[in-house]
Amino acid sequence: MTHPSAWTQTEIKCDSGASIPQRLSVLLPMVRHLKLCINVTEPANREAGLWVLRQTVARGDSRLCALCVNCLGNPPLFYAGQDLLQGLLDILTDGSSLTVLDLRGVPFTLNDAFVRSVSTLCPALQSLFINNSSLVCGVVAETVRDVLRLCPALTTIGLFQASLSHDVLKDLLLPQRPALKQIELRCERSLKYVMPLCDQIWAEVRQRHPTLRVDLELDHTLPELHVTGVLQPSIPVRHLRLLTWTWLLDEVCLVGRSYANTLETLELQTTPSPELNSVLITLATQCTKLCEVHCFCVVSQEVITAFCTHCQGLRKYTLKTRKEPHPWTCTTLT
Template sequence: MELPEEILAHIFSFLPLWDKCNAFTVCRRWNSTMTYPSAWRQTEIRCDSEIGVPERFSEFLPLVRNLKLSVSVSSSENRRTGLEVLRQALAGGEGRLRALCVNCLGNPPLFYAGQDLLQGLLDALTAASSLTELDLRGVPFTLSDAFVKGVVTLCPALRSLFINNGSLVCGVGGETVRDVLRLCPGLTALGVFQASLSQDVLQDLLLPRRPALKQLELRCERSLKYTTPLPDHTWAQVSRMHPALAVDLELDHTLPELHVPSVLQPSIPVRHLRLLTWTWLLDEVRLVGRSYANTLEALEVQTPPSAELNEALVELATRCTRLREVHCYCVVSPEVVAAFRKHCTDLRRYTLKTRKEPHPWTCTSLR
């Protein structure tokens, strides 16, 4: 029995780009199937080798709705190819492409700041007013106020914007984030450096006509030491105004230990917490158990091992029973493993080691 073309198209959607283009030439039926937009809904184009991209890929770009563009920044030729893909994917502004994710591969040349890629993206977005999702978390270059303002000015239909990338420097200020909220009135998902937030930004989220914010990702690093901590009572107001809000917090190793408590405000509805500071986190682990018991679904901890940490983790397991993932990158006691498996009935994956193992540590999957 032959599969319906709709099902074949869904299967083809998981193929790499070259295989998709090759499938187009296999037979007449596959040729017809490859014209279904569902076959191209999730598409990754990689510009990371001398092979490049298929010559006929541009024929299929009108069918692509969600594009992930991976570019090797170590090669100027690959960067030029990536820029050409961007130009063609966004050409015309006819509302075809809905979601764009840009990811950089390899090691950039010395003193290379990615300005050609960033400016090329702005140039390509000139007529892309229907883009609704933009993910720049894989772009490791400092994003400026001017760049972000340019993006949101050109893409007012954005519903999700992620600029919490791996840069060592936060280049986006609070006023720019306020512009993002003003120029993209339908925005429901936002990822930024926490240093880019301000009291005024949170107050803007409390405006009565503001659409409900559902996802907020915050990357916390060294820039926070130059900002004023956000008060817990304002976070409480934001949580009441946006009851479906889920916050993902990442505390980077560059964040000074002194500033960790000011980040972990009890009223933040934290869903995913990554404590990657490599500092002593006993008080913080206890605080997490007390403050985020009703919201926390995933926890990642990097800290030195100790008997006190084992006790704190056991207590956390009894409180945060909604956890689906827990990853602790230090040796823990068997009691810690047993506590999470007993109390967290929705647990799906965990990294909890009772003895040292070669890195990278493997994750245990329960479902």
């Protein structure tokens, strides 16, 4: 257990209220990739999680290069996670070697000051995910521009789409930027208050970064009239989650026409209808690179047959001809 190779991928859960054994303080500095799960219901768990992080980077020569933080449980009423977020910043003072920071599992609003501080403390970041489940987007586009300037090696980024702007995308076009690999975008009601992105700028980004893949999640709080504006044809969409619970007939048709060459995963939450069956069958003939399809409403048997026939790489699907008790089981193909 004292050999560094034993601590390449490490997951630690702080959810019992018990303190972490002191003997771990000798071993934690060897961790390279840490997934830290903290039950935020009790202060003792939060303190234990911060202790783990402090010990991981305590020596100043930490091997930690990737950190993922997940919050478990229901936060106390009016608790905004300030102790956890400030503790994270205090610890990252010695975390300049960090190349991956994943905060998608942190449910608290991440503001401009926090994100700028993270970028300043960790200039070697190559991947940064701040597209969490917060109900509010607290990061403006100018902050994202600062992130790109402070972290010149960044090639993978997860954001609320409301944090994007034409200027941010133009910064990604600069010749000194490395090849962009992945963008994750969470689209929710904050998009009502920002200027929409035109298809032309996405076409320029795609030309500048030909291997770029974009993952889109459209939240149920996104007004229906904004959905088609988000689904610009030139975006190289790989994973698409349409979690809007609205009629999606036109949107599914648009997806089939626009993302036939890039789409690998599709998830829908919508209302069943014969029309939906028809457009899904058409989509199956267009998006033949699909590996996963998950439709959380009843479909016809013809829809299942269409996806299994035309999508030769299909590995998983959730397509049901009748309702089942929640949660619906996923079918895995061998």
